[in-house]
Amino acid sequence: MTTVLAVANQKGGVAKTTTVASLAAALAGLGQRVLVVDLDPQGCLTFSLGHNPDRLERSVHDVLVGAAEAKEVLLDTDEGFTLLPATIDLAGAEALLLMRPGREFTLRRALAPLLDSFDVVVIDCPPSLGVLTLNGLTAAQSVLVPLQCETLAHRGVGQLLRTVAEVKQITNPDLELLGALPTLYDARTTHSRDVLADVADRYDMPVLAPPIPRTVRFAEASASGASVLAGRKNKGAEAYRELAENLLAHWRDGKKLVTFTS
Ligand code: ADP
Ligand code: MG
Numbered sequence: 001m002t003t004v005l006a007v008a009n010q011k012g013g014v015a016k017t018t019t020v021a022s023l024a025a026a027l028a029g030l031g032q033r034v035l036v037v038d039l040d041p042q043g044c045l046t047f048s049l050g051h052n053p054d055r056l057e058r059s060v061h062d063v064l065v066g067a068a069e070a071k072e073v074l075l076d077t078d079e080g081f082t083l084l085p086a087t088i089d090l091a092g093a094e095a096l097l098l099m100r101p102g103r104e105f106t107l108r109r110a111l112a113p114l115l116d117s118f119d120v121v122v123i124d125c126p127p128s129l130g131v132l133t134l135n136g137l138t139a140a141q142s143v144l145v146p147l148q149c150e151t152l153a154h155r156g157v158g159q160l161l162r163t164v165a166e167v168k169q170i171t172n173p174d175l176e177l178l179g180a181l182p183t184l185y186d187a188r189t190t191h192s193r194d195v196l197a198d199v200a201d202r203y204d205m206p207v208l209a210p211p212i213p214r215t216v217r218f219a220e221a222s223a224s225g226a227s228v229l230a231g232r233k234n235k236g237a238e239a240y241r242e243l244a245e246n247l248l249a250h251w252r253d254g255k256k257l258v259t260f261t262s
Contacts, residue, residue, distance in 0.1 A: 001131070002115040003251045005122050005178075010128035011156055015183035016043045018156045018218055018228070020124040022237070025229040026244035028080040032119040035074075038086035039136050040126035041093075046069035046085040049077045050225035059091040063110045064135070065096050070110045079230055082118070088131070097131050104131070104171045108139035120251075129163050137164065138171040141253075147180040147199060149192035149211065154199050161203060176259060178250075179206035181243070184214045196260055197230045205262040208246075210239045 007023075011121040015021050017040070020224040024036045038045040043053030053059070062068035063084070075083045075154045097103040111121060120245045136141060143164060143181060147153055161177070168175050180199060192211070215236045221228040229237045 002118055003120050004111070004115075005120065005247075006143045007126055007146060008112070008125040008133055008136060008143055008160065008177075009145050009147065009156075010129045010133070010146075010160060013113050014148045014153070016127075017048060017124050017210065017219075019144070019146050019181060019183065019240075020045055020122050020192050021222075021227040021246055022229055022240040023247075024080045024081045024122050024246065025118075025227040026241045027120050027122075027248070029229065029241070030244055030248060032248070033117065034081035035082045035084065035114065035118045035121045036077075036081060036138075037111070037121065037123045037168075039090070039107070039155070040086055041091035041122055041132075042086050043086045043088065043090075043216070044222075045124045046083065046087075048222040048225065048227070049083055051075055051077075051083065051085055053085065056087050057086055058086050059087040059089060060107075061087060061093045062109045064090075064093045064106050065161045070114050078225075079227055082194055086143075088114040088128065088249045092139050094131050097135070104134045104138040104167075106223060107135040111139055113257055129160065132169070133163075134167065137175060140151070140172070141174040142178050144178050144208075145180045146183045147207075148184045149182050149186065150184075151195060153195060154202070155204075157199070157203055161205065176248070177205060177209045178247075179259065181208050182211035182260060185211035187211075200260065206257065208243070209258045209260045210242050210244075211260060212239045214238060
């Protein structure tokens with residue numbers, strides 16, 4: 001059974017794209033056949049995996065508007081997984097999709113013929129709660145919410161959780177909210193920890209462990225066209241590996257995910 005995971009938060013800069021790339025590399029390292037889907041018109045995931053969105057002839061945009069099959073658009077990455085890339089054209093897909101009946105199901109339908117070829121699909125949602133994110137959430141079985149460990153970082157989380165609840169009611173009853181993933185975590189201060197305790201308290205949402213530490217390796221990695229797992233041993237890569245193992249155990253054996261507060 002293929003698992004489809006959406007990584008979503010309408011706030012930018014919370015490490016959605018970094019999480020998708022790192023998790024995909026970690027899952028591929030564990031022997032999984034992994035597909036990542038770039039749903040952000042900015043194409044940051046596509047770029048960070050070594051493909052220049054400005055030079056691509058086709059992207060997920062063509063798939064969503066019905067001009068191409070997903071399998072015709074796939075690209076390989078250096079880290080052993082597959083990419084459905086985005087280009088800036090995707091910004092226009094939003095308007096086109098809005099005029100279509102069943103618009104939230106477009107990605108789900110487009111991915112269906114690919115599912116046999118992959119064990120895990122990870123979707124990088126854009127920083128909005130528009131029709132692209134609704135497509136990501138409708139195509140997914142589970143959703144992970146990266147959350148930067150700073151005061152006010154959780155502003156907007158309530159709105160995101162309402163969107164997830166609506167998606168469950170209307171387009172995707174089986175969607176499972178896995179929880180918040182603490183990112184850009186600074187273990188040296190109590191501040192990050194306090195923010196997470198507050199989030200766990202305030203919302204009915206698990207806060208997952210391990211938190212992803214803030215390290216300069218991530219900036220170096222996205223500039224180099226590879227994920228943080230490709231470089232030298234570091235704490236960030238270790239955290240994503242551990243998360244990947246926890247997720248696989250959850251999906252395969254129904255094991256409870258490790259939380260920050262437990
Ligand atoms: P989003 O997709 O949510 O907008 P990104 O994944 O693009 O966020 O991350 C935003 C910025 O933060 C990027 O420059 C990225 O390199 C950096 N970043 C992400 N995770 C970490 C981390 N754990 N430590 C340091 N920098 C990080
Ligand atoms: Mg992003």
